[in-house]
Amino acid sequence: MVNFLEDLNLKKKCKKYSLPLWQCPDFLFLILGIIIIFIILATFAVLLNKVKDVRTVLLIILSLTAFLMIVDYIIIKSFERMADTTRLQLDFIHIISHQLKTPVTNIAFILDFLSSEKEKITPQTEKEYFNMIKENNERMRALVKNILTVAKLEAGVLEIKKEKVNLKEIVKERLKDYQLFSQSLNINIEAKIPEKEIQVEADPFWLKEVINNLLDNALKFSRGKVKVSLSENDKKILFEVEDDGPGIPKDEQKYIFQKFFQVKDGSSHALTGSGLGLYLSKKLINLMGGEIGFSSYYQKGSNFWFSFPKI
Amino acid sequence: MVSPLIIKKVLIFGFLSLKFNMSKKILFIEDEFSLQRTIGELLRKEGYEVFSSLDGKSGVEIAKKEKPDLILLDLILPHLSGFEVLEELKKEESTKEIPVIVLTNLEGLEDVQRALELGALFYLVKSNYTPQEIVEKVNEFFK
Numbered sequence: 001m002v003n004f005l006e007d008l009n010l011k012k013k014c015k016k017y018s019l020p021l022w023q024c025p026d027f028l029f030l031i032l033g034i035i036i037i038f039i040i041l042a043t044f045a046v047l048l049n050k051v052k053d054v055r056t057v058l059l060i061i062l063s064l065t066a067f068l069m070i071v072d073y074i075i076i077k078s079f080e081r082m083a084d085t086t087r088l089q090l091d092f093i094h095i096i097s098h099q100l101k102t103p104v105t106n107i108a109f110i111l112d113f114l115s116s117e118k119e120k121i122t123p124q125t126e127k128e129y130f131n132m133i134k135e136n137n138e139r140m141r142a143l144v145k146n147i148l149t150v151a152k153l154e155a156g157v158l159e160i161k162k163e164k165v166n167l168k169e170i171v172k173e174r175l176k177d178y179q180l181f182s183q184s185l186n187i188n189i190e191a192k193i194p195e196k197e198i199q200v201e202a203d204p205f206w207l208k209e210v211i212n213n214l215l216d217n218a219l220k221f222s223r224g225k226v227k228v229s230l231s232e233n234d235k236k237i238l239f240e241v242e243d244d245g246p247g248i249p250k251d252e253q254k255y256i257f258q259k260f261f262q263v264k265d266g267s268s269h270a271l272t273g274s275g276l277g278l279y280l281s282k283k284l285i286n287l288m289g290g291e292i293g294f295s296s297y298y299q300k301g302s303n304f305w306f307s308f309p310k311i
Numbered sequence: 312m313v314s315p316l317i318i319k320k321v322l323i324f325g326f327l328s329l330k331f332n333m334s335k336k337i338l339f340i341e342d343e344f345s346l347q348r349t350i351g352e353l354l355r356k357e358g359y360e361v362f363s364s365l366d367g368k369s370g371v372e373i374a375k376k377e378k379p380d381l382i383l384l385d386l387i388l389p390h391l392s393g394f395e396v397l398e399e400l401k402k403e404e405s406t407k408e409i410p411v412i413v414l415t416n417l418e419g420l421e422d423v424q425r426a427l428e429l430g431a432l433f434y435l436v437k438s439n440y441t442p443q444e445i446v447e448k449v450n451e452f453f454k
Contacts, residue, residue, distance in 0.1 A: 094419050098387065101416045105438045106345040112441045113349035132345040 025082065028075045035068050088261060092275055099143055103136035110136075146276050149209075150259070153283055160287050161203040164311070167237065168198045171230050174211045178219070187222050192229040200237055200308040202288040210284055210292075213277045214241040214304050221245030221302070232310065240305040248296040256294065257282040281306075335453055338362045338379040340370035340396060341414070342388050346437075350383075353446045367391025371399045374406050381452065384431070386415040386422065397429035412452070414445065 021027055039061055046057045110129050152158040175191055182189050218226045222243040229240045255261045259279040285292040285306045296302035337359045341347050347363050354361045362377055364370035368390040386393030400406045413431045416438055423434050
């Protein structure tokens with residue numbers, strides 16, 4: 001059976017849709033075909049009086065029909081899901097092209113301006129414009145890095161080390177880096193970090209990326225207050241970031257770690273990210289042996305956390 | 312009787328405002344600081360009075376208060392998106408008639424259609440223009 005499936009290239013097709021085999025329309029159509037052939041044969045058997053007990057045959061046909069309806073239902077559902085994935089991918093292209101174009105356009109505008117208004121530019125304003133170019137370049141770099149990380153991750157060539165790291169120090173360092181940025185947004189970051197060292201087994205580089213990501217999200221959606229806490233009990237080490245933003249609508253919560261997914265809350269928050277951050281964070285944390293999750297209440301805020309087993 | 316001096320002053324003022332577009336107010340709603348600086352500066356140089364707004368919400372407020380002659384609007388904005396800003400502007404009697412030029416990097420057909428349906432006059436994709444060309448478009452509009 002497996003060989004037969006491989007012959008049909010079903011696995012490959014299903015991978016293309018990024019759906020498990022049993023949800024893949026091609027596979028379901030195959031089953032549907034087999035069942036229909038069964039029903040036709042059974043009907044013929046009755047018609048030709050090959051089978052004496054009509055009731056048994058009827059029962060078989062009935063149960064097969066019921067089964068058929070179920071398969072049918074699954075097929076429709078799987079088509080819907082496929083449409084969802086394509087929609088997400090289209091959204092992604094839409095978003096990513098905007099995101100990639102914005103810093104490039106900004107830089108081009110600044111350069112154009114600088115070259116046409118040469119006479120009027122003082123050293124002070126010149127510095128400002130150079131800083132703007134730097135900032136935009138940094139944005140571009142971060143986005144390209146994210147995209148490349150996802151590509152590497154999916155190709156299975158992403159290097160992830162496992163070593164003892166002091167999570168407390170990393171968190172402290174991150175908060176320091178974010179201090180100016182959060183102040184510029186008028187957001188207060190409240191940190192609860194224990195005195196003693198907290199060790200986990202992970203890759204410090206990727207750990208930093210994940211923390212950056214969670215902080216970025218919290219700051220993006222917050223209305224003025226973000227809480228960060230690091231804690232431990234006898235089994236786990238827990239890092240949490242809580243914001244007081246709009247929260248995630250319940251029916252969208254199951255998609256939150258999906259690639260390209262962005263909450264559609266009517267505002268333009270969605271278009272300021274790449275839809276890759278949380279997807280990447282989940283993959284990275286899981287690869288390092290931790291867990292990641294969230295709880296969110298609509299209009300009240302979200303709490304994103306990751307945890308590692310204690311060593 | 313009005314003194315000739317005042318008449319002269321009024322005349323000179325009128326002449327100046329004609330030449331430097333003094334009477335034209337432009338509201339520029341854009342969250343990218345670098346664009347606010349470059350395009351804003353060029354527009355000011357042309358003699359327009361430019362009001363800057365870095366987000367949708369304050370953009371709508373300024374529009375209601377200042378009644379600009381033209382609004383340049385980005386679509387991706389904090390607090391209220393450009394689409395929502397358009398909706399808000401069209402709702403209000405006092406801002407309904409203000410012409411809006413959309414200036415964005417979104418170029419999906421759906422976005423263009425939506426913006427035009429909501430009452431935008433033109434739809435300019437930033438990456439297709441230089442800042443000088445955008446200023447020229449604004450000048451053309453006022454001609």
